[in-house]
Amino acid sequence: MKTSENPLLHELKGLLREDQVSVNETVLEHHSKDESYHPESLPDIVVFPENTEEVSTIIKIADRTHTPVIPFGLGTSLEGHVIPYDKGITIDFSQMNKVVEIREKDFLVKVQPGVTRSQLNKELKKYGLFFSVDPGADATLGGMAATNASGTTSVKYGVMEDQIRDLEVVLPNGETIHTGNLAQKSSSGYNLNSLYTGSEGTLGCITELTLKVYGIPENIVAARASFPTVNDAVEAVVSILQAGISIARVELVDEPSIRQANLFSDTEYKEKATLFLEFHGNEPGLNHDVAFTEEIVADHYCEEVFFEKDNAARNKLWEARHNLAYAYVHGNPGKKIMVTDVCVPISELAGAIRHGRETIDELGVEAGIVGHVGDGNYHALLMIDTNNIEEVKKANLFNEAIVEYALKCGGTCTGEHGVGIGKMKYLQKEHGKALDVMETLKAALDPKGIMNPNKLVSGKRGSI
Amino acid sequence: MKTSENPLLHELKGLLREDQVSVNETVLEHHSKDESYHPESLPDIVVFPENTEEVSTIIKIADRTHTPVIPFGLGTSLEGHVIPYDKGITIDFSQMNKVVEIREKDFLVKVQPGVTRSQLNKELKKYGLFFSVDPGADATLGGMAATNASGTTSVKYGVMEDQIRDLEVVLPNGETIHTGNLAQKSSSGYNLNSLYTGSEGTLGCITELTLKVYGIPENIVAARASFPTVNDAVEAVVSILQAGISIARVELVDEPSIRQANLFSDTEYKEKATLFLEFHGNEPGLNHDVAFTEEIVADHYCEEVFFEKDNAARNKLWEARHNLAYAYVHGNPGKKIMVTDVCVPISELAGAIRHGRETIDELGVEAGIVGHVGDGNYHALLMIDTNNIEEVKKANLFNEAIVEYALKCGGTCTGEHGVGIGKMKYLQKEHGKALDVMETLKAALDPKGIMNPNKLVSGKRGSI
Numbered sequence: 072m073k074t075s076e077n078p079l080l081h082e083l084k085g086l087l088r089e090d091q092v093s094v095n096e097t098v099l100e101h102h103s104k105d106e107s108y109h110p111e112s113l114p115d116i117v118v119f120p121e122n123t124e125e126v127s128t129i130i131k132i133a134d135r136t137h138t139p140v141i142p143f144g145l146g147t148s149l150e151g152h153v154i155p156y157d158k159g160i161t162i163d164f165s166q167m168n169k170v171v172e173i174r175e176k177d178f179l180v181k182v183q184p185g186v187t188r189s190q191l192n193k194e195l196k197k198y199g200l201f202f203s204v205d206p207g208a209d210a211t212l213g214g215m216a217a218t219n220a221s222g223t224t225s226v227k228y229g230v231m232e233d234q235i236r237d238l239e240v241v242l243p244n245g246e247t248i249h250t251g252n253l254a255q256k257s258s259s260g261y262n263l264n265s266l267y268t269g270s271e272g273t274l275g276c277i278t279e280l281t282l283k284v285y286g287i288p289e290n291i292v293a294a295r296a297s298f299p300t301v302n303d304a305v306e307a308v309v310s311i312l313q314a315g316i317s318i319a320r321v322e323l324v325d326e327p328s329i330r331q332a333n334l335f336s337d338t339e340y341k342e343k344a345t346l347f348l349e350f351h352g353n354e355p356g357l358n359h360d361v362a363f364t365e366e367i368v369a370d371h372y373c374e375e376v377f378f379e380k381d382n383a384a385r386n387k388l389w390e391a392r393h394n395l396a397y398a399y400v401h402g403n404p405g406k407k408i409m410v411t412d413v414c415v416p417i418s419e420l421a422g423a424i425r426h427g428r429e430t431i432d433e434l435g436v437e438a439g440i441v442g443h444v445g446d447g448n449y450h451a452l453l454m455i456d457t458n459n460i461e462e463v464k465k466a467n468l469f470n471e472a473i474v475e476y477a478l479k480c481g482g483t484c485t486g487e488h489g490v491g492i493g494k495m496k497y498l499q500k501e502h503g504k505a506l507d508v509m510e511t512l513k514a515a516l517d518p519k520g521i522m523n524p525n526k527l528v529s530g531k532r533g534s535i
Numbered sequence: 536m537k538t539s540e541n542p543l544l545h546e547l548k549g550l551l552r553e554d555q556v557s558v559n560e561t562v563l564e565h566h567s568k569d570e571s572y573h574p575e576s577l578p579d580i581v582v583f584p585e586n587t588e589e590v591s592t593i594i595k596i597a598d599r600t601h602t603p604v605i606p607f608g609l610g611t612s613l614e615g616h617v618i619p620y621d622k623g624i625t626i627d628f629s630q631m632n633k634v635v636e637i638r639e640k641d642f643l644v645k646v647q648p649g650v651t652r653s654q655l656n657k658e659l660k661k662y663g664l665f666f667s668v669d670p671g672a673d674a675t676l677g678g679m680a681a682t683n684a685s686g687t688t689s690v691k692y693g694v695m696e697d698q699i700r701d702l703e704v705v706l707p708n709g710e711t712i713h714t715g716n717l718a719q720k721s722s723s724g725y726n727l728n729s730l731y732t733g734s735e736g737t738l739g740c741i742t743e744l745t746l747k748v749y750g751i752p753e754n755i756v757a758a759r760a761s762f763p764t765v766n767d768a769v770e771a772v773v774s775i776l777q778a779g780i781s782i783a784r785v786e787l788v789d790e791p792s793i794r795q796a797n798l799f800s801d802t803e804y805k806e807k808a809t810l811f812l813e814f815h816g817n818e819p820g821l822n823h824d825v826a827f828t829e830e831i832v833a834d835h836y837c838e839e840v841f842f843e844k845d846n847a848a849r850n851k852l853w854e855a856r857h858n859l860a861y862a863y864v865h866g867n868p869g870k871k872i873m874v875t876d877v878c879v880p881i882s883e884l885a886g887a888i889r890h891g892r893e894t895i896d897e898l899g900v901e902a903g904i905v906g907h908v909g910d911g912n913y914h915a916l917l918m919i920d921t922n923n924i925e926e927v928k929k930a931n932l933f934n935e936a937i938v939e940y941a942l943k944c945g946g947t948c949t950g951e952h953g954v955g956i957g958k959m960k961y962l963q964k965e966h967g968k969a970l971d972v973m974e975t976l977k978a979a980l981d982p983k984g985i986m987n988p989n990k991l992v993s994g995k996r997g998s999i
Binding site for chain 2: 257
């Protein structure tokens, strides 16, 4: 595309540096996909702003020209959130990647949206602090806020929403707001922090985040416990929670997934349904929790349990867990991954996973099951040849079946990945008339429908 | 008012039982005020629905007739939230006071909005569970959700918003939605739980709540520590938090307030700046935390510290704390109470309280200071003769001064009481353009402006 042929490109190039505006094929390609099975689609233009003012300028132009705007972090989304099906301008936040301020005494940090969680944690470590949310992927904090991400530590520290003290947001008209403040709590007006968190770029662009951080725990112990069946492992988790043990992480990895991890991560974990656990706390309290947990897992037929107290062994364990999705991708070249994401009340989790496994077997698909089981959230990992219609159909049937099951028992179609394009079809069933409220919010706050259009909601005004 | 003279009253009486619709002077009077200094104003009619369908019916009539609707719990609000300045129908939820379901294994409870927190805790105790949010007043859970209440335990368990899994809400058009689900977490669409929590009845009526509850801790220890100055006490709290001690409650009560408590609660606490603390946990972990805390408070010149391990002494301590506002009211007959409510980042708390005390002295008003200091939230309790213009003026000047100070250091004008009528004047300064977003939300979700009008926001559409 030549600049002269495109007035939008021309205008953007007039306002930003040459290297901040791109229509290069490789760059467009890089912004045409995420880590999911959803089909690719190119944006018209990719821009790389360096500050909020530039984001505001870009969005004002988009507003005036009714051009779609897609905020882009690192493209680790799993439901097509960042794929520009309606074309338009993709705003890549990789140049807004500064840790702006660390307020040690307040346990707060201010960051730009392009900062990744590992980058932040490296910075925080110098202060004896850490950022708790850990979705596995080394996503950007802007992206994690946009999808209300969570992950392994949420059972103790909460999800992304729980960490957000303030967001700077550029609205669809180019104006900039702050959604919160620096205080620990507030009852001052409607909760805009939570409204923009999880809004998936459909209401505005996050340009700065003030996040809650934590002191690195005095003591950390990780453990790996293997069980005869997934059911035993899940029941053990329910008992641990019932006992009031303050667990920091509790992850289920089923037998096929342990096998995949061993292949990829060079581990020799017993190929059985396994819980990866972690405890944080002061030494005597933690020892008490660990001893109590050992008793509980034994009651649930645990076959062996290993405790990892030193950093290296602990890191290896969590690395193996985090690399699981990549292990599946790596082990299935040419295929794409579908990661399902239902979340159910904890009392329903064992049944939900049983139903999931049965459905996998019935449909004859191949899938591993892992989960943040302390939250009632489990993922099935399905490798799909997207050119094989039958395979795609079966994967979709599976996803529909487990979503249906989750909704029936009071759960949700997505515990942490968000809606994007992939889960929109389930929202009517999940939310009923509340979906009208969401459509009304979208229409009111993005009246021209330019912000990440046709994601999360349809953009058609609701009936209320 | 005769039924025949008022078609609205006539219609309501046709749909509800005789005793569910009242224009009785005493009943109207009872619904004309809250616990604050804000002037009274009578509603036209008070209704007492018994279920969601009746609430829906009432609101459909209000919608059709453009009649203001004011949801009313127990009238314990502190900023005039429930006072019907625009007249209309007050919906009293006292007949919707059932604990609907306790899901022990899921740590969830479903309640009607008129259930009070003490009523709920009495019920939960049978299951070894408790509901954590404790604002002092025995408010209804509907009211607590509407104001995003918090209180003494929020430093550990979070505020009202953190406990809300689902709300049933009757919208201003009479339709009913559910804002969430029963899963521990969700990324499914805009966060309606948090939007309706703290919306103070301005977007709809809460008719059912599903709330997170907790296992009663294995061990609880309370403590009372007195310090030479408020500043020493606050600095001790900062150090406790810095040390990573998991504290369940930490309340500041200044010297004048201890005096008031001793008078009212028949205690003989040392008349010094005092921290009331509480620790929850397993025995060895808790003992470790308690010992560490003793060291820290000693470093901050603590003069004496008492630990209360048995239930009776502990309850007496928290009763004295909870009754403080009533102690002030009781000790100042004929006066009304203004309870300020700023919240600041914890690093700014000592300065904010010092500034508050200096301003009290400068203006020559009388006030005690108490606070949920672990959250950076403090209250000044001012007794006002509302007929004395000079006294009212000084109280308002004081409130303005401390709000100004809080906003300057990144805080909020209200940590937990909400906006109501009393804090509206500060919202422009606190939120800037974000207030336009709030006005836009109100206009979109309550287009006729019938829900608790002229509270929280003006109801005039924002400029976005």
